[in-house]
Amino acid sequence: MSIPELSQEENLFDFFHTAVGKASASVGGPVSEDGVYYLSNLLVERGRTPDTPNTDTLVELQIVAREKGGATATQAWRELGDRALYTSGFFRASLSRKSISLDYYLSMGAAAYEQLATSMRWNGGGGGFDVIYQELAEQFYACSTVLQRVRDEVRATTNADILALYERWVSHPDQGTTEQLTALGVLPVRGGEES
Numbered sequence: 001m002s003i004p005e006l007s008q009e010e011n012l013f014d015f016f017h018t019a020v021g022k023a024s025a026s027v028g029g030p031v032s033e034d035g036v037y038y039l040s041n042l043l044v045e046r047g048r049t050p051d052t053p054n055t056d057t058l059v060e061l062q063i064v065a066r067e068k069g070g071a072t073a074t075q076a077w078r079e080l081g082d083r084a085l086y087t088s089g090f091f092r093a094s095l096s097r098k099s100i101s102l103d104y105y106l107s108m109g110a111a112a113y114e115q116l117a118t119s120m121r122w123n124g125g126g127g128g129f130d131v132i133y134q135e136l137a138e139q140f141y142a143c144s145t146v147l148q149r150v151r152d153e154v155r156a157t158t159n160a161d162i163l164a165l166y167e168r169w170v171s172h173p174d175q176g177t178t179e180q181l182t183a184l185g186v187l188p189v190r191g192g193e194e195s
Helices: 012-027 033-047 058-068 070-090 102-123 129-138 139-155 161-169 175-183
Strands: none
Touching: 012 033, 012 139, 012 175, 033 070, 033 129, 033 139, 058 070, 058 102, 070 102, 070 129, 070 139, 102 129, 102 139, 129 139, 139 161, 139 175, 161 175
């Protein structure tokens, strides 16, 4: 009797791990394998509905982290970094319609992960996570872009937003978007170009 394989749709972590690995390679591979695992786990965690929603703003989380210290600070810095990363990546397009800029999320998230890595190194209790958080701090924009590409891939493969992906390519063409469109069978061509 053979054991049936799980499809990507049945195992959310494997699905996101594959998507994050592919997106990371299209960004130029700045994310380590541990970073790919972290980003994949972040997408799985954020895909679940929390029992109690966290309504704190990024600034409120920063204040808690600075004032409380200890485990509470660690938790607040991580939540701040994770939320900023997830929002700036997976919901990047929606930030253009808000009063808070992408740069705000990028700087707050990178600073939170930097604080978290530093705190773990000082306390000696990072268990290797200090290295991952340091990478997230230093590669925050690239990691955010990886999450954006994962979102685009998920939406495009469900035919939810191929037109928006093409419109983004028209306004800001890049290799990752070109590859996504080509994989979907869309040959991106600007007006006036011949195919």
